[in-house]
Amino acid sequence: MKKTLSILVQNRPGVLSHVAGLITRRGYNVESIAAGPTENVKITRITLVAAGDEPVLDQIVKQVRKLVDVISVEVMDPESITGELAVVTVSAEGAKRGELINLINILGLTLTDVREDSLTVMAAGQALAVEMALTSLGPFGIKALARTGLVSLTRPTGRQAKEDAP
Amino acid sequence: MPVKNKPTPASKKTQAAKPSQDARPSQDARPRQDAKPKAARPQAPKPAAPAKLDGSKTIVEFMKKAGVEYVFGYPGGAVIPLYDALYGSGLRHVLTRHEQGAIHAADGYARASGRVGVVFATSGPGATNLVTGLATAHMDSVPLVAVTGQVPTTSLGSDSFQEADIYGITIPITKYNYLVKDPRTLPDVLAEAFHLAGSGRPGPVLVDVPKDVQISLIEAGEPKPVDIPGYCESPEPDPAALETLSLALGLSQRPVIYLGGGATIAGVAKDILTLAERLDMAVVATLQAKGTFPDDHPLSLGLPGMHGAKYANLAINESDLIVGLGVRFDDRVVGNVRRFAPMARIAHVDIDPAEIGKRLPVDVAVVGDLRRVLAMLLAKVKMTPRPEWRRRLAELKRLHPMVVPPSQGAIKPQAAIKALSDRCAGEAVLVTDVGQHQMWAAQRFMSNKPRHFLSSGGLGTMGFGLPAAIGAQLARPGVPVALIAGDGGFQMNIQELATIRQYNLPVKIMVINNGCLGMVRQWQQFFFSRRYSETIFEYNPDFAALARVYGLAGRRIEKPSETIDAVAELMDAPGPALLEVVVEREENVLPMIPAGMGQTDFFEAAEEDGQ
Numbered sequence: 065m066k067k068t069l070s071i072l073v074q075n076r077p078g079v080l081s082h083v084a085g086l087i088t089r090r091g092y093n094v095e096s097i098a099a100g101p102t103e104n105v106k107i108t109r110i111t112l113v114a115a116g117d118e119p120v121l122d123q124i125v126k127q128v129r130k131l132v133d134v135i136s137v138e139v140m141d142p143e144s145i146t147g148e149l150a151v152v153t154v155s156a157e158g159a160k161r162g163e164l165i166n167l168i169n170i171l172g173l174t175l176t177d178v179r180e181d182s183l184t185v186m187a188a189g190q191a192l193a194v195e196m197a198l199t200s201l202g203p204f205g206i207k208a209l210a211r212t213g214l215v216s217l218t219r220p221t222g223r224q225a226k227e228d229a230p
Numbered sequence: 231m232p233v234k235n236k237p238t239p240a241s242k243k244t245q246a247a248k249p250s251q252d253a254r255p256s257q258d259a260r261p262r263q264d265a266k267p268k269a270a271r272p273q274a275p276k277p278a279a280p281a282k283l284d285g286s287k288t289i290v291e292f293m294k295k296a297g298v299e300y301v302f303g304y305p306g307g308a309v310i311p312l313y314d315a316l317y318g319s320g321l322r323h324v325l326t327r328h329e330q331g332a333i334h335a336a337d338g339y340a341r342a343s344g345r346v347g348v349v350f351a352t353s354g355p356g357a358t359n360l361v362t363g364l365a366t367a368h369m370d371s372v373p374l375v376a377v378t379g380q381v382p383t384t385s386l387g388s389d390s391f392q393e394a395d396i397y398g399i400t401i402p403i404t405k406y407n408y409l410v411k412d413p414r415t416l417p418d419v420l421a422e423a424f425h426l427a428g429s430g431r432p433g434p435v436l437v438d439v440p441k442d443v444q445i446s447l448i449e450a451g452e453p454k455p456v457d458i459p460g461y462c463e464s465p466e467p468d469p470a471a472l473e474t475l476s477l478a479l480g481l482s483q484r485p486v487i488y489l490g491g492g493a494t495i496a497g498v499a500k501d502i503l504t505l506a507e508r509l510d511m512a513v514v515a516t517l518q519a520k521g522t523f524p525d526d527h528p529l530s531l532g533l534p535g536m537h538g539a540k541y542a543n544l545a546i547n548e549s550d551l552i553v554g555l556g557v558r559f560d561d562r563v564v565g566n567v568r569r570f571a572p573m574a575r576i577a578h579v580d581i582d583p584a585e586i587g588k589r590l591p592v593d594v595a596v597v598g599d600l601r602r603v604l605a606m607l608l609a610k611v612k613m614t615p616r617p618e619w620r621r622r623l624a625e626l627k628r629l630h631p632m633v634v635p636p637s638q639g640a641i642k643p644q645a646a647i648k649a650l651s652d653r654c655a656g657e658a659v660l661v662t663d664v665g666q667h668q669m670w671a672a673q674r675f676m677s678n679k680p681r682h683f684l685s686s687g688g689l690g691t692m693g694f695g696l697p698a699a700i701g702a703q704l705a706r707p708g709v710p711v712a713l714i715a716g717d718g719g720f721q722m723n724i725q726e727l728a729t730i731r732q733y734n735l736p737v738k739i740m741v742i743n744n745g746c747l748g749m750v751r752q753w754q755q756f757f758f759s760r761r762y763s764e765t766i767f768e769y770n771p772d773f774a775a776l777a778r779v780y781g782l783a784g785r786r787i788e789k790p791s792e793t794i795d796a797v798a799e800l801m802d803a804p805g806p807a808l809l810e811v812v813v814e815r816e817e818n819v820l821p822m823i824p825a826g827m828g829q830t831d832f833f834e835a836a837e838e839d840g841q
Contacts, residue, residue, distance in 0.1 A: 074459065077409070078397060085401050119587060126584035132406040132426060135460035 066095065067121045068140040068216050071110040072102070074133045082131050083110055092116065092124050096213030107135065111215045138218065146216040149188040150198060151176070155205040156183045164204050171197050182207055282447040285413050285439060286315035289377060291450075292420045294321050298348050300339060300704055302332040306352020307392060308379030311444040313350075324704065324733065327725035329356050331697040333363025334723065337372050338701030341684045342659055344497065346373040346428045347701065353379045354392030357438070358399065362691055364434045365403040369688025370518055371491060373432035375423050382442040383411050397438050405433030413446035421453035430463035431582045432495060464581060467598030467606060474594050475553070475577050476610040482551035484619050485511040486571075488534065488563070491518025491687070492556015492580055496600035499523070499680045502555070504608060510616035511553070512623050514542045516563060517668075517687040519556070521677030526656070531623070532632070535563035537669040540630035540821050540832060545623060546571050547829045554578040556600050559589040560688070561825070569828030579603050632673055635817075637790045643742045643813040644670050645790065649797045650712060650740055651675040658710040658738075658801075659684065659702050663695030663719035666748035669819040671714050693722025696739070700726060703735040710738065710801065717743040717770055727780035730806045738800050739782075739808040741773045744815045752818045756833060777808035786810040 073079045080099055087094050095113040102109045114124050129137045140146070156164050156179075168175060168185055177184035187197040191214055198209070283291065289312060293301065301323045305313045316323055326332040329351040336347030347367075351360050357378040367374045381390040397409040406426050408419050416439070423435040479485060487506055493499070499522050506513050506529050513523045514534035523530055531542035546552065552574045557563070559578075564570045567590045577594040578586055586595040596603055634644045647670050654660065656678040662668040662685045677683040684702055686694040699713040720741050730737055751765040777784030783803045787796045787810070800809040822833040 072460075077411075078401070078407075081398065081401055089402050119591070123584070123588060126586075129460075130582065130584045132458060132461050 065117060065121065066113060066115050067124075068144075068146065068214060069112045069114065069125065069128065070138040070140055070144075070216050070218070071112060071128060072135040072137075073108050073110060073131075074135060075101070075106050075108045076133055079108065079133045080110070082133055083112075083128065086127055086131060087112075087114075087124075090123075090127060092120065096211070098213035098215050100215070109215075111213065113214050140216045140218065144216050144218050146191045146214055147189060148191050148194045148214050149186065149212045150194050151184065151186050151210045152198065152201060152206055153177070153182050153184040153208040154201050155181060155207050157181050160204060164201075167200060171200060173197060280449045280451060283450045284311070284315070284447050285410075285416055285444040286311040288416050288448060288450070289420065289439070289444075290315040290319045290321050292417065292453075293348060294319070296346075296424055299345070300324050300336075300701075301348045301350055302326060302336040302339070302701065303350030304329045304332050304352070304356060305350075306354075306356045306379065308353035308381060308441050309350060309356075309377075309444070311441065312377070312379060312439070315444075316350075323350075324700070324729065326697065326700070326729045328723065329359035330363055330693065331700075331723050331726040331729065333360045333374070333376065334366070334691075334694050334697035335701035335704075335726075335729075336374055336376075337363060337367050337694075338661060338684055338698030339705045340367075340372050340374060340701070341370075341698070342681055342702035343705035344495070344681065345705075346375055346424055349374065349376045351376065351378050352392065353381055353396070353441075354394045356392075357396035358394050360396075360436075361399060361403065362689075362693075364400055364436065366686050366689045366691045366694060367434040368403045368405065370686065371432050371495060372434065373427040374434035375427050376434060376436045378436065378438050379444070380409070380438045380440040383440045384442065386411075386440065396436065400436045403434070404436050405431075407436040407438070409438045409440075410443050411440065413443045413448045416443065416448065417451065417453035418456075421456050422458065425456045426458070426461070430461070431492075464599040464602070465583065465597045467596050467603045469606075471594060471596045472603065472606055472610070475579075475596055476607060478551055478575060478577060478594055479509055479553070479607075479611055480614065482575075483616065484545075484549045484622070485509060485551040485553060485616075486531075486546055486549040486574075487511045487513045487523075488546075488552050488554045488557055489513055489515040489519040489523055490555065490557030491516065492600055493519050494522045494556075494680050496556060496581075497680070498600050498604050501601070501604040501608060503527075505604065505611070508608075509611060509614050510620055512545050512549070512619070514538065514546065516557060516560070517672055517683070517685050520672060520683040520685075522680040524656075524678035525676045526678055528620075529623070531627075533669075533672045535560075535565065536823050536825070537673065537819050537821065538563075539627075539632045539673065541623070541626035543821075543823065543829045543832075544626050544630070546574075548622070549574045552576050554580075554592075555604075556580055558585055558688075561589070564589065565823055565831075566826055566828045571829065634674070638814075640814040641788065641790050641793060641811055643667060643744065643811070643817055644674055646740065646742065646793055646797070646811045646813065647671050647714060648674050649793045650714065650801075653797050653801050654710065654712060656682075658682070658712045659706055661685070661695050661699040661702055661711065661713045663713075663715035664690045664692045665716045665719055666744075666752065666817070666819050667714050667716045667742040669749075670742075673819075675714075692716075692719035695719060696723050696726045697729075699737045699739070700729055700733075700735055703737050704733075710736075712738045712740065712801070714740045714742060716748060717741060717745065717767065717773070718747045720773070724776075727777065727782060731781040734805060736803070736805050736807075738803065739777070739806075740797075740800065741808060741810045742813055743770065743773060743810050744813050744817065745770060746815060748817070749819070751816075755816070755818070756822075757824070773810040774808060777810075781806075783807035784810070786812065788812040 173185040336349040340347035774784035774786035
């Protein structure tokens with residue numbers, strides 16, 4: 065079982081050490097952790113994807129919440145908006161190159177570097193889409209991969225807008 | 231053994247210390263009557279422009295205003311400005327002989343008084359010497375503020391002389407910690423540190439102050455009111471959960487209160503007594519709760535768990551409702567989680583939500599300050615006599631009494647501890663070190679008042695006892711303070727005998743000398759076929775003579791017939807005194823439930839002999 069936690073913390077020096085240290089010393093399994101600023105300069109949002117059974121996940125939430133710098137911990141529901149960015153270098157030699165470029169176009173990935181033997185692309189979007197892109201690129205041979213880890217926001221609750229998107 | 235100049239060095243030391251103390255009367259750590267500094271207050275009236283203070287003075291003045299009675303500490307290069315600010319300031323400082331001694335003393339002070347203990351140490355090794363003390367306090371939720379010096383901010387991170395990343399090192403063993411890089415934040419940091427240390431579930435807070443921050447001038451002023459978003463010191467108890475708990479209490483036939491350190495911290499001894507008596511609940515008390523429910527009460531079953539009395543563990547085993555009040559369901563109490571209190575529903579009240587369900591699932595959980603929870607609960611529950619349960623408890627006690635084993639020549643340590651207990655008659659503050667003597671004391675020393683039994687429980691820190699007794703005696707100047715230590719742990723902070731002598735603290739020390747690391751030896755006997763790997767001390771000093779060299783009274787006994795008289799002499803000594811009791815080497819702490827076993831898996835004495 066997996067849970068995505070959205071943690072708001074006071075932007076103090078050492079706050080990441082406090083959160084990361086807690087995870088390590090209590091032996092929790094964390095799949096990804098991503099931190100960055102929010103609309104308020106004093107507050108940082110840490111998105112953490114943790115794995116474990118229900119009691120363990122429950123403990124993680126409580127222990128994180130207990131940290132003095134932590135303002136709130138939200139357990140994200142599947143409806144929330146979740147995104148990720150991945151940069152991936154894929155080997156592109158010989159006959160497979162054309163096929164790969166085709167796939168990149170179909171998936172709408174951003175080509176960021178072109179070499180004789182490799183292509184580097186960026187995949188960004190909903191977590192599932194990024195996961196799917198990486199799965200599709202896998203057979204070509206992934207030479208290097210960097211992922212940001214998930215970030216997540218609760219879907220706003222205001223009334224849905226009537227006007228069409230431009 | 232060279233016995234050159236016995237008490238001379240010690241008395242010289244005191245004499246040498248005297249004049250300087252007279253010159254700075256407010257530095258004298260002994261009397262406590264006058265909380266206010268005798269020296270004229272530094273010119274406080276505010277001129278038009280706000281006065282400027284340097285970082286060090288800011289720290290010292292803050293502590294004076296906060297009502298800090300004693301700072302325990304040890305100077306060094308990175309805190310020279312801080313100690314300069316201390317000089318003649320009226321803030322009383324206790325100079326120990328090791329930083330570890332300082333922090334355990336601050337801890338003992340905090341445990342005995344319920345106030346925040348304060349410790350100063352220098353950077354690098356001074357700071358790292360606090361680590362064991364911080365971890366000890368963290369495990370037992372003891373409020374401490376540790377101020378450490380640090381290399382100047384301009385040298386941070388460059389492996390300067392006596393630099394250690396004490397901020398990073400202490401993250402896991404403090405409630406919170408600070409590295410103050412901007413001197414202007416110092417007043418707010420100090421206010422937060424004291425607030426965090428003492429509120430909610432208390433704990434140690436470390437404030438690391440680089441040397442340049444100590445000498446930077448900042449505008450003096452009141453710190454901002456503490457505002458830490460997300461820090462909830464005392465959650466409001468859920469009325470529905472309380473209702474469930476009171477219903478469960480009404481339905482139970484065999485309820486047991488499992489009392490922990492949280493009850494001692496919350497100061498709810500009276501409410502616990504009312505609750506237990508009104509509902510005829512048995513009470514088991516952990517090391518940290520010992521005395522918070524009187525040991526001599528008919529409903530008291532003493533210590534639960536690994537070395538608890540058989541009747542305590544059997545009562546838990548037969549209980550249909552365990553009510554944990556300020557406890558952690560620690561492994562030394564619970565043993566095998568699956569076999570703990572098999573017939574009971576489990577209720578848990580704690581101020582820390584993260585303790586709920588941490589080690590085992592509970593049926594009823596109430597999160598909140600025990601003081602408030604008990605007040606609300608007592609308003610709900612009515613007198614419910616349970617004569618059947620009382621009868622059964624009395625029967626269990628009769629069937630499985632906690633006896634002192636008869637001597638076969640050598641003194642039984644249990645008998646020596648019992649003699650000390652009888653002599654103290656529930657009035658003294660007892661401090662223990664860690665090991666067999668600690669468990670014998672927990673089993674047999676009568677404690678009837680909260681904060682009168684001080685022991686390192688969670689971390690089990692050998693070397694804790696002697697310095698903690700110093701802090702306890704300073705916190706409770708009019709009360710006898712006794713220390714029981716083993717010959718192992720006593721030697722881990724033995725240098726603090728000098729501190730006891732310097733401040734003439736009338737601590738009474740009983741060293742239970744079995745010439746070995748008894749608790750580990752016992753496990754080796756039971757579980758490692760008596761292979762006593764490195765647990766026997768082939769040499770020990772003459773502890774009584776050593777005490778005399780440090781300027782304490784010292785006596786050593788080996789015969790059972792001497793015990794009562796020697797204990798009386800110890801407790802009647804006008805000043806600090808030490809009694810070395812040479813005891814049976816292979817004595818064991820029994821009963822014992824081996825680690826991870828069920829509540830009734832008592833390790834039998836027959837097995838002990840059969841090894």
